Amino acid sequence: MTKKKTDDYHRPVLVAEVAKYLISDPNGAYLDLTVGGGGHLRALSLRVEPGARLYGIDRDAEAIAAAQRALRKRPEVHALEKGTFAEVGTIIQTWPDRLFHGILLDLGVSSHQINEASRGFSFQSDGPLDMRMDRSSGESAATLLERLETRELAELIRKYGEERMAKRIAQAIVRERQTAPIRTTGHLARIIRSVVPSAHVVKTLARVFQALRIAVNDELGQLKRVLPAAFDLLLPGGRLAVISYHSLEDRTVKQYFRSLAAPP
Numbered sequence: 001m002t003k004k005k006t007d008d009y010h011r012p013v014l015v016a017e018v019a020k021y022l023i024s025d026p027n028g029a030y031l032d033l034t035v036g037g038g039g040h041l042r043a044l045s046l047r048v049e050p051g052a053r054l055y056g057i058d059r060d061a062e063a064i065a066a067a068q069r070a071l072r073k074r075p076e077v078h079a080l081e082k083g084t085f086a087e088v089g090t091i092i093q094t095w096p097d098r099l100f101h102g103i104l105l106d107l108g109v110s111s112h113q114i115n116e117a118s119r120g121f122s123f124q125s126d127g128p129l130d131m132r133m134d135r136s137s138g139e140s141a142a143t144l145l146e147r148l149e150t151r152e153l154a155e156l157i158r159k160y161g162e163e164r165m166a167k168r169i170a171q172a173i174v175r176e177r178q179t180a181p182i183r184t185t186g187h188l189a190r191i192i193r194s195v196v197p198s199a200h201v202v203k204t205l206a207r208v209f210q211a212l213r214i215a216v217n218d219e220l221g222q223l224k225r226v227l228p229a230a231f232d233l234l235l236p237g238g239r240l241a242v243i244s245y246h247s248l249e250d251r252t253v254k255q256y257f258r259s260l261a262a263p264p
Contacts (some may be wrong), residue, residue: 019044027054028105042070059082108246127184160220189205
């Protein structure tokens with residue numbers, strides 16, 4: 001068996017672009033609020049001067065552990081801590097830097113979370129229907145499916161997955177759970193496949209799983225709260241970089257940036 005490389009935990013996107021545009025002062029302080037496996041911080045560490053200070057936060061304990069392994073030989077990295085966006089203000093109180101030249105948000109789910117069946121994020125492999133980024137708190141996707149009524153579930157799938165067949169899928173889920181609890185990704189995927197035309201099934205599966213993940217982790221609510229909080233942590237001339245992956249995130253980020261640019 002070949003030992004898995006630490007770098008394989010998550011392959012970050014736009015690494016060169018983040019390093020190029022986020023750094024305004026090579027001796028500055030930089031914060032990655034979605035550290036993942038540490039890929040972006042590693043790229044920053046190769047571009048900054050020895051006097052720079054790099055920090056990372058992630059709500060996923062496995063991500064923090066992977067980042068610590070990947071960045072253990074990078075002296076520029078001063079702290080890596082587990083926490084939610086809401087806890088950022090408290091976490092940084094113990095750091096030497098409390099304002100930053102640049103802050104990064106790489107939204108969405110990591111490749112590790114998708115590829116690890118036990119995390120329950122993917123319909124491509126069978127595993128427990130969890131989907132929590134922080135497995136120490138909150139309700140799982142399985143618990144969410146147990147308690148929502150048909151109308152609520154359809155609205156969730158329509159709102160967060162932008163799925164046109166939301167009502168049909170919600171009805172099938174509620175009908176199935178009366179026979180047996182839906183506790184695995186494979187079980188949920190079979191229910192969706194049973195009511196969706198084969199030509200649309202893959203995209204529909206992706207939309208439904210996205211919708212559940214967003215709801216379980218309150219991703220849009222977290223994003224709306226962290227954007228102004230992150231902006232307040234920037235030094236004058238500091239930069240806030242956000243990488244988004246779907247229209248709901250993209251719309252939220254653009255609306256906030258437009259509000260900053262609007263005249264008072």
